[in-house]
Amino acid sequence: MPESTPTAEMLARRARLLGPAYRLFYEQPFQPVRGEGVWLYDAAGQPYLDAYNNVVCVGHAHPQVVEAIARQAATLNTHTRYLHDGILDYAERLLATMPPELGHATFTCTGSEANDLAMRIATAHTGGAGLIVTRFAYHGVTSAIACASPSLGQFVQLGAHVRLVDAPSGGDAGAGHRFAEGVRAAIADLRAHGIAPAALMVDTVFSSDGVFTGPAGLLREAVEAIHAAGGVFIADEVQPGFGRTGETFWGFQRHGVVPDIVTMGKPMGNGHPVAGLAVKPEVMQAFGKACRYFNTFGGNPVSMAAASAVLDVIEQQDLQRNALEVGTYLRERLAALAPRHALVGEVRGAGLFLGVELVTDRAARTPATAQAARVVNGLRARQVLLSATGEHANILKIRPPLVFTREHADLLVQRLDEVLTAIAQ
Amino acid sequence: MPESTPTAEMLARRARLLGPAYRLFYEQPFQPVRGEGVWLYDAAGQPYLDAYNNVVCVGHAHPQVVEAIARQAATLNTHTRYLHDGILDYAERLLATMPPELGHATFTCTGSEANDLAMRIATAHTGGAGLIVTRFAYHGVTSAIACASPSLGQFVQLGAHVRLVDAPSGGDAGAGHRFAEGVRAAIADLRAHGIAPAALMVDTVFSSDGVFTGPAGLLREAVEAIHAAGGVFIADEVQPGFGRTGETFWGFQRHGVVPDIVTMGKPMGNGHPVAGLAVKPEVMQAFGKACRYFNTFGGNPVSMAAASAVLDVIEQQDLQRNALEVGTYLRERLAALAPRHALVGEVRGAGLFLGVELVTDRAARTPATAQAARVVNGLRARQVLLSATGEHANILKIRPPLVFTREHADLLVQRLDEVLTAIAQ
Structure with missing residues (x-):
């Protein structure tokens, strides 16, 4: 050929x-x-x-998404320091796909930025710094997240506050328990080094580790373990989110857990650079009150129009x-x-x-x-x-x-x- | 009214x-x-x-930029792990606006990501970690860059490897020398703490410090100082870049210096989320060889079309x-x-x-x-x-x-x- x-x-x-x-x-x-x-x-x-x-x-070059981008770009594209209905309408729709505990939405341009911000929020909320990820995780390319992405290779050094646990392979009834055992051991090791645990962050389909999706409920015990240790659970939905896993709209929902922070990206705008987080209000409180977050392009009217058109098509089709x-x-x-x-x-x-x-x-x-x-x-x-x-x-x-x-x-x-x-x- | x-x-x-x-x-x-x-x-x-x-x-909603985005989005939007002429054509145009020493272009989605990556490159190249910025600098919102952005306020702690110097105010002939004195003192203080200097990073119009643009040549002695200490000079052109300062296309050019890394963002796509870096090839070498850099949306065909249309309009008008x-x-x-x-x-x-x-x-x-x-x-x-x-x-x-x-x-x-x-x- x-x-x-x-x-x-x-x-x-x-x-x-x-x-x-x-x-x-x-x-x-x-x-x-x-x-x-x-x-x-x-x-x-x-x-x-x-x-x-x-x-x-x-789908590539979906006309409905292209049209939404073109229409909004020809009308107005500013930023979140002005009021705009687009970001509120989209935030409301997005949060409606989540458990009601996840009450606030924040927008970035990339999944890397979303995970990086999730860690800033987790650190502010918990007062801890320790971050637990899987052995071949990928969560992004900012300095703070690359050092918790061992799949980038040996050149990228792991942070001193990062601990690795085996992803839950096997698919058997004991997989979730073994995973939680790993998380508990990581928490103990962080504490032995004087580091308070801030978060367990996982891609809920463990894509870079090798795709581990079963059985349902897999994450429950590990989430209980990080909560018991005072840390938060961050569901990285950049890969599984927006309906891909079929049974549920978000990967974490297949496992019957409610994350403290959900991060999302890749499919959100069908290629338009838009990403974001959903956060429990009480978890956002410490960061949001003392700090501010402004991302020049994050949540701008065109990005929200693109993301909204993607939700339209997912629903309509x-x-x-x-x-x-x-x-x-x-x-x-x-x-x-x-x-x-x-x-x-x-x-x-x-x-x-x-x-x-x-x-x-x-x-x-x-x-x-x-x-x-x-x-x-x-x-x-x-x-x-x-x-x-x-x-x-x-x-x-x-x-x-x-x-x-x-x-x-x-x-x-x-x-x-x-x-x-x-x-x- | x-x-x-x-x-x-x-x-x-x-x-x-x-x-x-x-x-x-x-x-x-x-x-x-x-x-x-x-x-x-x-x-x-x-x-x-x-x-x-x-x-x-x-200008808001410029039809030429809107049309370029719509046309490319309706045709193809993928990523840099496939070949595409758009990124090469744009990289060539962009680098042609720079001193010839800046040979490689890399694309991100935001200025924060660009500055964050610049520090990863600087660290790999120099083996150092120390970062010198101005007293009320703003360089972005990733964890690594927020901790070098004192204008975010006291809640965001400065990194242990970050040193602050006074921005060059006054506008008199001695301003550049005083600024360089501050940089030399910061280098000495980093060394006293056992931290090798990696970079001096400045917004070349010092916008968050209060807008300091003169006299021409202001940065020369400070750049010599960071080079003499083995560090690199990162020109953050997110604010001044793309012709805004009038006399030259980039802010650093007004001061007769050649940065090791140039970062850019905001105006690059007229609101479309595109940002990037220009880097001296020898400075990119250590990072590029041992590591890889992939940014899902960075440098995608639509972003490059938007950025290219912006250059068109800047030139044509x-x-x-x-x-x-x-x-x-x-x-x-x-x-x-x-x-x-x-x-x-x-x-x-x-x-x-x-x-x-x-x-x-x-x-x-x-x-x-x-x-x-x-x-x-x-x-x-x-x-x-x-x-x-x-x-x-x-x-x-x-x-x-x-x-x-x-x-x-x-x-x-x-x-x-x-x-x-x-x-x-």
């Missing part, structure tokens, strides 16, 4: 202008020029099935239900590959956030890291886009736009089947 | 939904519903002259020259108020970034803090928008969209004259 290949000149130009900190996906980098729904197109007009980009949750139905269908079809492909280990996830663990030995769960890279690049060559996650990068990460249908799922599974067959030969 | 007044219900709704960390401008909060050029309009259709909002540098000409005219007209108004002290600034110091005693330069608040609120009542800055909030901060004309300047001065007269009575 023909495809447009980026020239060596373009890669050299990129290295010259952007420098060494920027990385590209794929052995053969991908250069889309147009997007629509679940499809990205290269310059030659070839379509690529997007099974990766959760940011564009209602019933995309949470679609995530549940198509996600369940896709998970079953992926699991059905296992009998014919030894590489396929556990298939897990919730709604349209799925992980396919690739292993060289099912019993020992030996990570098939090199094979996973071949699968990801093989799928890219077959015009299907996804990625790999987890500490050993052996878990296929599947989180398409929420407008993904059964036909798209069938195509993905067919191409994956082909690639797994080719690799086995 | 009639005006729409926000109801108590709206303020109560805002407090309920957004909580106590959000603050509003003015005793009588302002609620614009539409913007165009230098004008904001309330619900009653009343026009307000905007002499404050530097973010909308090419020659707004840097306009900033110089109208800014010079406005400064002269403001200074001419002094003989009739005892409150008016020094009028200073560069291009369309001006400060009018209000004093109760000219010789002693006693800050007229309460009077400044009355002037700001009095102008708001007369449909002119500006604010006050500096440690004592006694310096009127004037930084309108760059499409400000002499007629707008005349109106601003006339209304200010009226308010000063009213206050004196």
